[in-house]
Amino acid sequence: MDLQYTPKQQAFRAEVRAWMAAHVPQRRLKSYDTAEGFEEHRAWERVLNSGRFGMVTWPEALGGRGADLIEWLIFEEEYYRAGAPGRVNQNGIFLLGPTLMEYGTAEQKARFLPRMAAGDDIWAQGWSEPGAGSDMAAIRTKAIRDGDHYVINGQKTWSTRAVFADWCFGLFRTDPESSRHHGMSFILVPLDTPGITRRPIPQLDGEPGFAELFFDDVRVPVGNRLGDEGQGWNIAMATAGFERGLMLRSPARFQETAKRLVQLYRRHEARVSPGVRDLVLKAWMDAEAYALNTYMTASRLIAGGKIGQEASLNKIFWSELDRSMHETALSILGARGELLASGLDEADDITRWLKGFLFSLAGPIYAGANEIQRNIIAERLLNLPR
Amino acid sequence: MKFAFTEDQLLFRDTVRDFLAAECGPAQVRECAAGEGRSPARWAKLVEMGLTGLTVPEAQGGLGLSLVDGVLIVEEAGRAALPEPLVDQIAIAAPLLAAFADRTDVAEILAGIAAGTVKLAAGHPLDPFVADAGDADYLLLGREDALHLVPRGRVTVTAEVSVDPLRRIAAVDWTPGNDTLLSADPAILDRMLDLGGLAAAAQGLGLAQTMVDLAADYARTRQQFGKAIGSFQAVKHHLATVQVAIEFARAPVYKAAFTLAPRDISHARVAVIDAAAAAARTAIQVFGAMGYTYEVDLHFFMKRAWALAGVWGDRHYHLARLSRMVLSDDAALGADGTFADK
Ligand SMILES: Cc1cc2nc3c(=O)[nH]c(=O)nc-3n(C[C@H](O)[C@H](O)[C@H](O)COP(=O)(O)OP(=O)(O)OC[C@H]3O[C@@H](n4cnc5c(N)ncnc54)[C@H](O)[C@@H]3O)c2cc1C
Numbered sequence: 001m002d003l004q005y006t007p008k009q010q011a012f013r014a015e016v017r018a019w020m021a022a023h024v025p026q027r028r029l030k031s032y033d034t035a036e037g038f039e040e041h042r043a044w045e046r047v048l049n050s051g052r053f054g055m056v057t058w059p060e061a062l063g064g065r066g067a068d069l070i071e072w073l074i075f076e077e078e079y080y081r082a083g084a085p086g087r088v089n090q091n092g093i094f095l096l097g098p099t100l101m102e103y104g105t106a107e108q109k110a111r112f113l114p115r116m117a118a119g120d121d122i123w124a125q126g127w128s129e130p131g132a133g134s135d136m137a138a139i140r141t142k143a144i145r146d147g148d149h150y151v152i153n154g155q156k157t158w159s160t161r162a163v164f165a166d167w168c169f170g171l172f173r174t175d176p177e178s179s180r181h182h183g184m185s186f187i188l189v190p191l192d193t194p195g196i197t198r199r200p201i202p203q204l205d206g207e208p209g210f211a212e213l214f215f216d217d218v219r220v221p222v223g224n225r226l227g228d229e230g231q232g233w234n235i236a237m238a239t240a241g242f243e244r245g246l247m248l249r250s251p252a253r254f255q256e257t258a259k260r261l262v263q264l265y266r267r268h269e270a271r272v273s274p275g276v277r278d279l280v281l282k283a284w285m286d287a288e289a290y291a292l293n294t295y296m297t298a299s300r301l302i303a304g305g306k307i308g309q310e311a312s313l314n315k316i317f318w319s320e321l322d323r324s325m326h327e328t329a330l331s332i333l334g335a336r337g338e339l340l341a342s343g344l345d346e347a348d349d350i351t352r353w354l355k356g357f358l359f360s361l362a363g364p365i366y367a368g369a370n371e372i373q374r375n376i377i378a379e380r381l382l383n384l385p386r
Numbered sequence: 387m388k389f390a391f392t393e394d395q396l397l398f399r400d401t402v403r404d405f406l407a408a409e410c411g412p413a414q415v416r417e418c419a420a421g422e423g424r425s426p427a428r429w430a431k432l433v434e435m436g437l438t439g440l441t442v443p444e445a446q447g448g449l450g451l452s453l454v455d456g457v458l459i460v461e462e463a464g465r466a467a468l469p470e471p472l473v474d475q476i477a478i479a480a481p482l483l484a485a486f487a488d489r490t491d492v493a494e495i496l497a498g499i500a501a502g503t504v505k506l507a508a509g510h511p512l513d514p515f516v517a518d519a520g521d522a523d524y525l526l527l528g529r530e531d532a533l534h535l536v537p538r539g540r541v542t543v544t545a546e547v548s549v550d551p552l553r554r555i556a557a558v559d560w561t562p563g564n565d566t567l568l569s570a571d572p573a574i575l576d577r578m579l580d581l582g583g584l585a586a587a588a589q590g591l592g593l594a595q596t597m598v599d600l601a602a603d604y605a606r607t608r609q610q611f612g613k614a615i616g617s618f619q620a621v622k623h624h625l626a627t628v629q630v631a632i633e634f635a636r637a638p639v640y641k642a643a644f645t646l647a648p649r650d651i652s653h654a655r656v657a658v659i660d661a662a663a664a665a666a667r668t669a670i671q672v673f674g675a676m677g678y679t680y681e682v683d684l685h686f687f688m689k690r691a692w693a694l695a696g697v698w699g700d701r702h703y704h705l706a707r708l709s710r711m712v713l714s715d716d717a718a719l720g721a722d723g724t725f726a727d728k
Binding site: 001002003004005006009013070076077078080081251252253255256258259262265266269277278280281284285286288289290291292293295296298299300302303313316317371373374375377378379381382383384385386 | 387388389390391392454598602605606613614616617619621622623625626627629630633634635636637638640641644645653656657705708709712713717719720721722723724725
C-alpha cells in the first residue's frame with residue numbers, strides 16, 4: 001500500500017490543472033438538454049480533444065494518452081475541480097467506446113472512434129422500450145435482414161440526448177422468432193436515417209433531456225452491427241462490465257458536490273438545526289468512501305484483477321449519496337430552494353442545487369434501477385436463491 | 387499510488403482466517419462463553435503463530451509489522467468474535483509502547499507481549515471501563531493528558547458485566563505516579579484513542595460481515611410459504627443494503643490504518659459503527675424469533691458490535707471531531723482532497 005502519487009502522477013495532475021485553468025469556459029454553458037447548449041457542449045468536446053484530454057484512457061493513436069485508471073481518476077479530479085462542463089458524449093466515450101475497442105472490427109474502430117473522440121458524432125443509447133425497462137430482455141424492436149441491410153421497425157424510449165444526438169447504439173431483435181436474451185444484435189444507427197421519428201420528452205426540469213424514437217422501415221447497413229448476429233445481449237452485458245461500473249460516475253463529481261454542501265452549510269450554519277451538521281458530515285464521508293473504494297478497485301484492476309459485483313454496489317451507493325446530498329442542500333436552503341431562476345446573486349448556486357436534486361432522483365432509476373442492483377447483490381454476492 | 391494490500395499481506399490474512407475458522411468458529415465461541423470465557427489453548431496457538439508479536443518491533447522478538455498488516459488481522463479477530471484479548475495487544479498496546487522501546491522496562495514488556503508471557507490492557511479516560519483489566523500484567527492508562535504504564539498490582543479492579551458475555555470489563559481505580567508515567571506528550575492520549583478507534587473499526591467490519599453471512603446462511607435454509615425465506619425480495623434487499631454499507635466502510639478503515647490520521651480514523655469509526663449497527667438489526671430481523679434467542683450464535687456478534695460502538699470515542703465523539711476537521715477553513719475538501727490531507 002502506498003497512498004502517495006508518484007512524481008509522474010503529480011506531473012500529470014499539474015498538466016491537467018494548468019490546461020483546465022486555461023481552457024475551461026469562464027461562463028457556465030447552457031444546458032446540454034437544449035439545442036443551443038448541446039452545440040456549446042459539442043464545441044467543448046472539440047476543445048478537450050485538441051488537448052488530447054477527450055478520453056485519456058484511450059490509446060494515443062486514437063487521440064488519448066494511454067492513461068491507466070489511477071491517472072484517469074486524477075484527470076477526473078482535476079476536471080471536476082475546475083468546474084468543467086458535463087460530458088455531452090458520455091454515452092459514446094464511456095460506454096460505446098470501450099465496447100467498440102473490444103468487439104469492433106478494425107474498420108469500425110477507425111470509422112467511429114476518432115469521430116467520437118472529436119465530438120463529431122454524439123451518441124445516444126437505445127435499450128429501453130415501452131415494454132422493456134428493467135426487463136431489458138423483453139425488447140421487441142426488430143431489425144430484419146434484407147440483403148446487406150437491416151430493416152428496423154419498432155420503438156425505443158428514454159433515450160438520453162437523442163433529441164440532438166447524431167447516432168444511437170442499442171439492442172435490436174434480429175431473429176424475429178427469438179425471445180428473451182436470444183436473437184438480439186448490437187446495432188449502430190445514424191439518427192438522421194429516413195424513417196426515424198424523434199419525439200422529445202421533457203424531463204422533470206422541463207427540458208427535452210430524452211426522446212422516444214420511432215423506427216419505421218429504417219434501413220441500416222449490416223456493417224453497422226457490432227459483433228456477431230445474435231450476440232447482442234452478451235455485448236450489452238460486457239458494456240455494463242467494468243468500464244461502466246467504474247467510469248459511469250467518477251468519485252470526483254460527488255466530492256465536489258460534498259464540498260459545495262459543506263460550504264453551503266457553513267454559510268447557513270447559524271440558522272439551521274444542529275442535526276443538519278451530521279447529514280453534511282455523512283455526505284462528506286460517503287463521497288470520500290466512494291473515492292477510496294474506487295481507488296482500491298482501480299489499484300486491483302491495474303494489478304490484473306477482475307471486476308466483480310462492484311458495479312452493483314457502486315451504483316446503489318453513488319446514486320443514494322447524490323440524492324441525499326441534494327436533499328440536505330435543499331433543506332438548508334429552505335424557502336429559497338424553490339428558485340429555478342432569478343436575478344439574485346446566489347441564484348446560480350441555488351439553481352444548481354435544485355436542478356441537481358431533480359436529476360439525483362433519476363440516479364436510482366437509470367443504469368439499472370437500484371432494486372435490480374439489490375437483487376444482483378443478494379443473488380450473486382450473498383448467494384440467496386432466485 | 388497503490389491502494390492495495392500485497393500478496394503476502396493477503397496470504398497472512400487468509401492463514402489467520404483459516405485458523406480462526408477452525409479454532410474459533412461460532413460453536414467454539416459459544417462453548418467458550420458457557421465455560422471459562424477464554425481459551426488458554428487457543429491463546430497458546432495465537433502466540434505460537436506469532437500473532438501477539440505482530441506489531442512488536444523485531445528487536446523485541448516481534449514480527450515488526452505495521453498496522454496496515456495489522457488491520458487485516460484485527461478484522462479477522464472481529465469476524466470470529468475472538469474472545470481472547472489479542473486485538474488490544476497488537477493494535478493499541480504494542481504500537482504505543484514501541485515508541486518507548488529504548489526504555490529497558492518497556493523493551494522487556496514488548497518482548498513479553500511477543501512471547502505471550504505478558505498481557506496488557508489499555509483504557510482511555512473517555513471510557514469508564516477497561517477491557518481485560520483483571521487478567522493484565524500491566525495497564526496503559528491515561529490521566530490528565532499523560533499516558534501511564536501501570537503494573538497490575540498498583541490498580542484496584544472492580545469487574546462489571548458487559549452485554550457481551552465474552553467481554554471482561556472493569557472499572558479501574560489507580561493513582562498516577564512519577565514512576566508510572568510513560569509519556570506526557572499532549573498528543574499521546576489522542577494517539578491512543580486513534581489506535582483504539584481503528585481497532586474497534588476493523589473489528590466492526592469483520593463482525594458486520596459475519597452477521598450478514600450468518601443471516602444469509604439462515605435465509606438459504608429456513609423455509610416459509612414453501613420456499614427459502616432468502617428468495618423473498620424484502621429479505622434480499624435488507625441484506626443487500628447492509629452489504630453496501632459494509633463495502634463502503636472498508637476502504638476508509640484500510641486508509642486509516644495506513645495514515646493513522648485523526649480525520650481518517652473518525653471517518654472509519656463512524657462508517658463502521660453505522661454499518662455494524664445496520665448489520666445487527668438486519669440480521670436479527672432475518673432470523674426472526676430465532677435471532678432473539680440466546681441459543682442462536684448471532685447474538686455473540688451483535689453484542690460485540692454494540693459494545694465496541696461505544697468505546698474509544700463513540701459516534702458523537704467522532705462526529706464532533708470530524709466536524710472540527712471537515713467544517714473548517716483549512717480542510718482539504720473536494721475532488722483532490724482525498725490524499726492531500728495528512
Ligand atoms: C434520466 C434517465 C435517463 C435514461 N436514459 C436512457 C437511455 O439513454 N437509454 C435507454 O435505453 N434508457 C434510458 N433510461 C431508461 C432506464 O434504463 C429505465 O428507466 C430503467 O431501466 C428502469 O426501467 P423503467 O423506467 O421502465 O422502470 P420499470 O422497469 O417499470 O421499474 C419501475 C419500478 O419497479 C421496480 N422493479 C422493476 N422490476 C423489478 C424487479 N424484478 N424487482 C424489484 N423491483 C423491480 C424498479 O426498480 C422501479 O423502481 C433512462 C432513464 C432515466 C430516468
